[in-house]
Amino acid sequence: MTPDNAGYYHVAYMAAAIVYIGYALSIRVRASTLRKRFDALTTRTSEHS
Amino acid sequence: MTTPGLGTTRPTADAAPASRGVDWFLVSGFLAVAVFYVRAIFFTPIEAVQGPAQKILYVHATSAFVALYLAFGLLGISSALYLWLKDEKLDRVAESAAEVGLAFTSVVLITGPLWGKPIWGTWWTWDARLSLTLFLWFLIVGYLLLRGAIEESGLRARYSAVLGLLSIILVPFIHLSVYLFRTMHPMPIVLKPSSPSMSPEMQWTFFPAFFAMAWLFAGLLRARYRLATLRDAVAAREHAR
Numbered sequence: 001m002t003p004d005n006a007g008y009y010h011v012a013y014m015a016a017a018i019v020y021i022g023y024a025l026s027i028r029v030r031a032s033t034l035r036k037r038f039d040a041l042t043t044r045t046s047e048h049s
Numbered sequence: 050m051t052t053p054g055l056g057t058t059r060p061t062a063d064a065a066p067a068s069r070g071v072d073w074f075l076v077s078g079f080l081a082v083a084v085f086y087v088r089a090i091f092f093t094p095i096e097a098v099q100g101p102a103q104k105i106l107y108v109h110a111t112s113a114f115v116a117l118y119l120a121f122g123l124l125g126i127s128s129a130l131y132l133w134l135k136d137e138k139l140d141r142v143a144e145s146a147a148e149v150g151l152a153f154t155s156v157v158l159i160t161g162p163l164w165g166k167p168i169w170g171t172w173w174t175w176d177a178r179l180s181l182t183l184f185l186w187f188l189i190v191g192y193l194l195l196r197g198a199i200e201e202s203g204l205r206a207r208y209s210a211v212l213g214l215l216s217i218i219l220v221p222f223i224h225l226s227v228y229l230f231r232t233m234h235p236m237p238i239v240l241k242p243s244s245p246s247m248s249p250e251m252q253w254t255f256f257p258a259f260f261a262m263a264w265l266f267a268g269l270l271r272a273r274y275r276l277a278t279l280r281d282a283v284a285a286r287e288h289a290r
Contacts (some may be wrong), residue, residue: 001103002097002098002100002101003099003100003102003167004101005101005167005275006099006100006101006102006104007099007102007254008102008105008163008164008166008167009101009102009103009104009105009163009164011103011106011163011168012108012109012159012160012164013086013089013090013105013108015156015159016108016112016156016159016160019087019155019156019159019271020079020152020156020265021079021084021086021153023149023152023269023273024079026076027269027272027273027276030273031272031275031279032274033141033278034279034280034283035069035279037283038074038282038283038286041286041287042286043172
């Protein structure tokens, strides 16, 4: 008889999705913060010149 | 171009920071994985002995292939090339491959116990393959912490290239661990000299799943590389002020 253990694979698929989506979002958040800093530095540099 | 190890290195970066819009390449990688999820969950037969938990294979083994052979392979190649050519782009590739590989290895270490519990009756066992994979995960965490701890970019790139090269020595041991040691982990069912030990329907899920994961890896790697380029551009601007 086939065992009833579907819950484990549901949790595994959800956990994998959370890790990958969470990691992609972390890259996006870090890029957004850096871009703001880059823009601020560019503005300051152009004001000085 | 930086001058590694002299203590006077300034961070440099490519002229243009990463684009601001939606990263469609990365989004397409996630869509590919979503398609494989649908295929695995709804259109792939349940294995008679292990039951539905066997479907963890499609996310566990594919993530392991991507982490060990693509991500850490790239980490090793770019680290070796960096030590030879001293091109900071190679350092960024190595850094990006290590971090993305860490995410994939984390999935391997999370989904493995979720598969082990219903099949082996335990979440974790200190057998060779599991222990070596966990050890590699810690080494990559150490690699990323080392990168964060060294401010001078040339020195950071050189030290981390050496640690990156040393870390990936574990990869062939992890692959061969099921042959070298007595282990609970099953023998390879795909990466072996003979044909895969899977039904054709399962192969039609497994191989597209691998390509979807590799696509996602490429998307994440590209996004992470752009982040590293932007960070170096900011550092270069700050240094120029």
